[in-house]
Amino acid sequence: MKIRLYTPGPTPVPPDVLLEMAKPITHHRLPVFEKSFANVNKLLKTLFQTQKDVFTLTSSGTGGMEACVANLLRREDRALVVRGGKFGERWGELCEAYGVKFVPIDIEWGKSVDPRQIEDALKVNKGIRAVFTTHSETSTGALNDIRAIGEVVRRYDCLHVVDAITGIGVHDLKIDAWGIDAAVTGSQKGLMIPPGLAFVSLSDRAWEAVGKSDLPKYYFSFEKARKALSKGQNPFTPALTLIMGLEIALKLIEAEGLDNLFKRHARLAEATRIGVRALGLRLLADHPSNVLTAVRVPEGVDGQALVRYLRNDLGILFAGGQDRLKGKIVRISHIGYIDDFDILVAIAGLERGLKQVGHDVKFGTGLAAAQDYLGSN
Amino acid sequence: MKIRLYTPGPTPVPPDVLLEMAKPITHHRLPVFEKSFANVNKLLKTLFQTQKDVFTLTSSGTGGMEACVANLLRREDRALVVRGGKFGERWGELCEAYGVKFVPIDIEWGKSVDPRQIEDALKVNKGIRAVFTTHSETSTGALNDIRAIGEVVRRYDCLHVVDAITGIGVHDLKIDAWGIDAAVTGSQKGLMIPPGLAFVSLSDRAWEAVGKSDLPKYYFSFEKARKALSKGQNPFTPALTLIMGLEIALKLIEAEGLDNLFKRHARLAEATRIGVRALGLRLLADHPSNVLTAVRVPEGVDGQALVRYLRNDLGILFAGGQDRLKGKIVRISHIGYIDDFDILVAIAGLERGLKQVGHDVKFGTGLAAAQDYLGSN
Numbered sequence: 001m002k003i004r005l006y007t008p009g010p011t012p013v014p015p016d017v018l019l020e021m022a023k024p025i026t027h028h029r030l031p032v033f034e035k036s037f038a039n040v041n042k043l044l045k046t047l048f049q050t051q052k053d054v055f056t057l058t059s060s061g062t063g064g065m066e067a068c069v070a071n072l073l074r075r076e077d078r079a080l081v082v083r084g085g086k087f088g089e090r091w092g093e094l095c096e097a098y099g100v101k102f103v104p105i106d107i108e109w110g111k112s113v114d115p116r117q118i119e120d121a122l123k124v125n126k127g128i129r130a131v132f133t134t135h136s137e138t139s140t141g142a143l144n145d146i147r148a149i150g151e152v153v154r155r156y157d158c159l160h161v162v163d164a165i166t167g168i169g170v171h172d173l174k175i176d177a178w179g180i181d182a183a184v185t186g187s188q189k190g191l192m193i194p195p196g197l198a199f200v201s202l203s204d205r206a207w208e209a210v211g212k213s214d215l216p217k218y219y220f221s222f223e224k225a226r227k228a229l230s231k232g233q234n235p236f237t238p239a240l241t242l243i244m245g246l247e248i249a250l251k252l253i254e255a256e257g258l259d260n261l262f263k264r265h266a267r268l269a270e271a272t273r274i275g276v277r278a279l280g281l282r283l284l285a286d287h288p289s290n291v292l293t294a295v296r297v298p299e300g301v302d303g304q305a306l307v308r309y310l311r312n313d314l315g316i317l318f319a320g321g322q323d324r325l326k327g328k329i330v331r332i333s334h335i336g337y338i339d340d341f342d343i344l345v346a347i348a349g350l351e352r353g354l355k356q357v358g359h360d361v362k363f364g365t366g367l368a369a370a371q372d373y374l375g376s377n
Numbered sequence: 378m379k380i381r382l383y384t385p386g387p388t389p390v391p392p393d394v395l396l397e398m399a400k401p402i403t404h405h406r407l408p409v410f411e412k413s414f415a416n417v418n419k420l421l422k423t424l425f426q427t428q429k430d431v432f433t434l435t436s437s438g439t440g441g442m443e444a445c446v447a448n449l450l451r452r453e454d455r456a457l458v459v460r461g462g463k464f465g466e467r468w469g470e471l472c473e474a475y476g477v478k479f480v481p482i483d484i485e486w487g488k489s490v491d492p493r494q495i496e497d498a499l500k501v502n503k504g505i506r507a508v509f510t511t512h513s514e515t516s517t518g519a520l521n522d523i524r525a526i527g528e529v530v531r532r533y534d535c536l537h538v539v540d541a542i543t544g545i546g547v548h549d550l551k552i553d554a555w556g557i558d559a560a561v562t563g564s565q566k567g568l569m570i571p572p573g574l575a576f577v578s579l580s581d582r583a584w585e586a587v588g589k590s591d592l593p594k595y596y597f598s599f600e601k602a603r604k605a606l607s608k609g610q611n612p613f614t615p616a617l618t619l620i621m622g623l624e625i626a627l628k629l630i631e632a633e634g635l636d637n638l639f640k641r642h643a644r645l646a647e648a649t650r651i652g653v654r655a656l657g658l659r660l661l662a663d664h665p666s667n668v669l670t671a672v673r674v675p676e677g678v679d680g681q682a683l684v685r686y687l688r689n690d691l692g693i694l695f696a697g698g699q700d701r702l703k704g705k706i707v708r709i710s711h712i713g714y715i716d717d718f719d720i721l722v723a724i725a726g727l728e729r730g731l732k733q734v735g736h737d738v739k740f741g742t743g744l745a746a747a748q749d750y751l752g753s754n
Contacts, residue, residue: 060613098593
């Protein structure tokens with residue numbers, strides 16, 4: 001059975017990346033690696049739209065998030081955490097793990113935060129040192145307006161730290177122009193390589209905070225990462241086959257160009273939404289992200305059974321709902337190495353799955369709508 | 378130019394492992410991955426000679442070491458750290474990063490710790506909660522007697538935590554039988570896969586300590602790892618291509634058998650030592666490890682120039698000396714996917730390199746001695 005991934009990580013890996021990683025292993029002190037890593041660092045800056053260094057960590061994206069908390073805060077600092085889903089909640093859990101007190105802004109899952117809520121919270125709670133937000137909340141498919149949030153945060157003496165794990169390479173995110181102090185992403189999303197790497201950008205303001213931080217860290221120390229990067233290296237042996245593959249993936253992104261990359265994702269996401277709506281289904285998110293489309297499962301349909309059938313019988317991997325959304329949504333990701341015809345397959349699978357679990361579907365309805373959009377735009 | 382790795386990580390990766398990792402990426406919730414991961418977990422237990430679970434972390438080996446400090450200690454605990462090289466020192470640096478006070482036992486680089494030194498330190502310093510040791514100290518090539526150290530540590534109410542990053546899969550290390558409370562290894566050593574994973578075994582006593590620990594952790598939390606493993610999963614998206622490759626590597630180890638594995642490494646290490654000595658060179662370590670052979674560079678020879686020539690002109694990668702040993706030793710690793718003829722190439726390279734940097738060498742002297750040993754044993 002062919003396996004097709006529409007999961008929010010891992011995402012499909014281009015064959016050229018897979019083949020690069022299958023080459024005899026190299027060593028991180030050899031020129032062949034050092035040259036690739038230098039190129040990776042240059043191309044990551046382009047992707048992050050920053051002049052500053054982007055740091056590569058051997059960990060999942062969560063490791064990158066933890067690094068931000070452990071390196072940017074002091075024990076007595078207070079933070080503001082936007083929690084609109086599982087990944088927003090993770091920022092709160094990380095603060096808790098380090099004993100950092102935080103003010104939560106809890107958003108109904110599926111909604112995006114209103115920047116005025118952040119402004120209100122910053123006004124009322126004096127001395128907040130960092131605002132933790134989520135670019136594209138993967139558990140709900142909701143997109144947050146990072147630019148507008150940034151304009152608010154900039155008016156306070158406060159860092160803006162963004163979980164952009166699934167958003168970077170999909171939605172425009174101008175790290176420098178929008179004053180984002182730290183942004184995190186992971187390898188198995190828009191970057192199209194297997195899981196195992198996280199990436200973090202840091203502003204000058206963030207570096208000032210690093211100098212003052214008193215929370216414990218070693219493996220995730222930004223100071224160690226900076227010292228190593230100044231010599232073109234990593235502080236600890238990196239997942240170097242992934243970095244070699246990453247260079248190939250970043251070259252593909254460079255060849256496509258950021259504008260085209262964002263347009264392609266917007267187009268594929270819109271086609272997905274059109275197909276889904278044509279089937280009479282509703283989206284969970286009010287402001288849906290182009291990363292993934294979270295579809296409300298119709299009344300009476302078991303979302304978990306739907307996801308299971310697609311996976312086990314058709315080889316099509318959607319994600320189900322997590323925590324409070326379990327069984328209530330299916331999430332169709334369209335990140336990275338995905339094209340028009342992959343979207344048609346996803347909609348075709350959704351039609352087949354819905355019928356299988358007892359929902360009334362006229363085959364081809366969603367498919368025709370998506371095809372019409374894709375063929376005409 | 379052909380590249381040949383005799384570095385203490387990365388080590389050569391078998392082609393079947395590389396090809397496994399080049400397959401279209403799978404998803405960590407698919408049966409194909411879950412089955413592999415279950416098999417990996419079973420085979421890791423065999424390798425670690427333990428009945429307990431061995432946990433897989435997506436990080437370098439240092440991440441696994443940090444996890445031990447952060448999960449096993451309380452802030453007010455005191456530790457004992459054996460520092461006989463760069464990696465012993467790392468245990469101390471990790472304790473410092475977490476504000477844990479420790480008593481160091483400093484050993485001359487190249488020497489092994491005498492278990493009586495540990496006994497003396499435990500007698501004098503009451504209330505030591507954990508002893509941190511290094512199985513094979515990669516910066517010096519010295520082997521420590523973990524079994525004998527364990528017999529001492531067992532007499533105190535104290536955990537024995539072992540950096541076995543390069544030793545596991547090379548030297549016999551009986552985690553359960555020798556009462557080792559935590560042992561760490563990394564993927565790019567005896568396990569023959571690329572860097573990106575760390576592995577940690579934990580005893581029941583270690584788990585008791587985990588329950589009492591108050592140091593901050595999230596990504597490296599053993600509690601989270603245990604909860605996920607009870608469902609056959611990882612707490613965060615793992616470096617799954619590496620895990621798929623690991624299954625192949627562990628099957629190779631299983632097919633060879635642990636006894637044969639240790640014998641092969643002992644034989645290859647002995648051949649290396651014989652070849653080196655036949656060239657009139659001396660080893661750094663009194664009790665040399667079978668992981669790598671640290672060779673003292675003869676008077677008047679620039680060790681860094683030797684390593685550079687071998688790397689740049691012959692494609693043979695030895696490691697040089699680190700920190701205080703810079704330029705004074707070369708380190709020839711013989712870990713993992715290495716056979717008789719690889720050792721001959723290493724000795725041949727050493728002869729060529731020595732001649733190149735001005736040392737008097739009769740070509741074939743070391744080579745003949747190594748060949749004689751390998752051909753006769």
